[in-house]
Amino acid sequence: MINQNILSLKQSSTLLINEKVKELRVKGQEVSHFGFGQSPFPIHASIVAALRENAENNHYLPVAGLEKLREEIVLFLKKHQNIKTTKESVFIGPGSKELLYQSILIFDAEFLIPKGSWVSYIPQIQSKGGMYHVLETNFENDFKLTPEILDTFFKSEVVKKQTVLILNSPNNPSGAVYTKEEYKALAIACRKYNVVVFSDEIYSQINFSESYSPSISAYYPEKTIVFGGLSKVFSAGGYRLGYMILPNELQALQNVYKSLFSETFSCVSSPIQFAAIKAFEYHIDLQNYVATSAVILKNISEFIFKELSEVKIECTKSEGAFYMLIGFNLHKAAILKLGISSSFDLANYVLENYNFAMLPGVDFGFKKEELFFRIAFVDFNGEKVMNAYGHDKNIDTIFIKENAPNVFFGVEKIKTFIADLNS
Missing domain, CATH: 3.40.640.10 (Type I PLP-dependent aspartate aminotransferase-like (Major domain))
Structure with missing residues (x-):
């Protein structure tokens, strides 16, 4: 017999969404991956050495x-x-x-x-x-x-x-x-x-x-x-x-x-x-490396906060790490018309119809009807972005579109979803 406590567990949501996105990308779909929280930056050369x-x-x-x-x-x-x-x-x-x-x-x-x-x-x-x-x-x-x-x-x-x-x-x-x-x-x-x-x-x-x-x-x-x-x-x-x-x-x-x-x-x-x-x-080189990565993440989080807040998506104010909780509760009436009432179903709907991956709040202790989701804003090539930042310290919308296109177009997909809801 299997331990019932273990049998009742499901695979970690973060790892599961990562595998699902990889499968979709292998099939040729352009998925904006906001579901998995892994640092996008390469490990520092001194640690590898x-x-x-x-x-x-x-x-x-x-x-x-x-x-x-x-x-x-x-x-x-x-x-x-x-x-x-x-x-x-x-x-x-x-x-x-x-x-x-x-x-x-x-x-x-x-x-x-x-x-x-x-x-x-x-x-x-x-x-x-x-x-x-x-x-x-x-x-x-x-x-x-x-x-x-x-x-x-x-x-x-x-x-x-x-x-x-x-x-x-x-x-x-x-x-x-x-x-x-x-x-x-x-x-x-x-x-x-x-x-x-x-x-x-x-x-x-x-x-x-x-x-x-x-x-x-x-x-x-x-x-x-x-x-x-x-x-x-x-x-x-x-x-x-x-x-x-x-x-x-x-x-x-x-x-x-x-x-x-x-x-x-x-x-x-x-x-x-x-x-x-x-x-x-x-050492100081590594301190500077970590500090630079934090500056990049800060600017990306502020870009996402501004863009999503403008279309009445609730956003927590990220002050560290590389995550944000976003909420669609202000659009709940329109979402209910789609036949969707849980965060799990909405996450699947957005992934299947808008190629945007996010994790439902139910995995983070929220009730299933609370339409909050975690997004991880790390779907970009950290080495490329860090090099570009070294040449141009100004991280604006154009910088993000050119150097972190999955983040930029991912935000556009969510805005399109909201526009479609209200059309």
């Missing part, structure tokens, strides 16, 4: 990770993320996604998921038969969690176990970034209700106004576990290397984590760990 230099290293490394790498991450976090920790508190795993999953397995808890959260949190909890609560957030606040929402939850729900809140900033799917003030207020609420926080900071340096994004661990250090990695900031999704940091009050879990790691993935690939040292050394 470090991987090449260590390609022959075939040794098993310590379960917690290479000591030199953990030391480098400690320095990186102190200097570039304002997080203080020790190498003993850092664990290396095959991607932050896996480390989050292992943490979900370890904690016998009820999990709190703000509406507008990454697609894999809930399925990971479901896979172990865990209990979760989706916390209601709203568009006016870019779907960010507030202390008032936590207060409402704890006053209305009988919680029988430890609670674990999963936060993500910069946020996938909204692009929102929590401010220091917002985190300070949330920290007070979390302390009041004795909440453990899993802080997913995988996009931290992809921030459109600062060199890094605030961390709730600065204000709630005793019970915040921080997660990060190579995939987004360093454009190295395929390298599959993440890290997590245990706070002081949870140091007793060190052996629990090591035991589970030793019985599952053992350790991350040796050459990848050595290459990651170069990434987390974060």
Whole structure:
């Protein structure tokens, strides 16, 4: 018999849409791919060189990770993320996604998921038969969690176990970034209700106004576990290397984590760990590279926000990462006339009829009738765009049309859909 918790899972929506778009493109269809969130920029040459230099290293490394790498991450976090920790508190795993999953397995808890959260949190909890609560957030606040929402939850729900809140900033799917003030207020609420926080900071340096994004661990250090990695900031999704940091009050879990790691993935690939040292050394060329990618993404997000807002599509204000939530709720009456009442059906309709791929909000904790969708604005050749930006620092509509045509014409397809709805 198959574990029923596993049997009920479906393939990750982000990976599924990516495969579907690839199939359509093989068939010759020009699909604008706003469904998959992978950094469009090439991995920096210094990291590739470090991987090449260590390609022959075939040794098993310590379960917690290479000591030199953990030391480098400690320095990186102190200097570039304002997080203080020790190498003993850092664990290396095959991607932050896996480390989050292992943490979900370890904690016998009820999990709190703000509406507008990454697609894999809930399925990971479901896979172990865990209990979760989706916390209601709203568009006016870019779907960010507030202390008032936590207060409402704890006053209305009988919680029988430890609670674990999963936060993500910069946020996938909204692009929102929590401010220091917002985190300070949330920290007070979390302390009041004795909440453990899993802080997913995988996009931290992809921030459109600062060199890094605030961390709730600065204000709630005793019970915040921080997660990060190579995939987004360093454009190295395929390298599959993440890290997590245990706070002081949870140091007793060190052996629990090591035991589970030793019985599952053992350790991350040796050459990848050595290459990651170069990434987390974060030399000035690499800092400039990441900063340039953030500037490009910021300008593309502003272009999309302006164009879609003009046709009465609700858009969250992206402040980091490479995502935006867009809503068609102001056009719901016309959409209902098409016989469509759910975000899943509308996503399929737009893909089949307008060759525009986006992910339905139902995958991110929204009710099926809420017509919100995540778009990832990375369907462009990052190397080409970066080179063009080096010659012309002005990213306007003409620049985007010439250098990121899939983004430009994708936006045009959505505008055409709206025009057709109202014709």
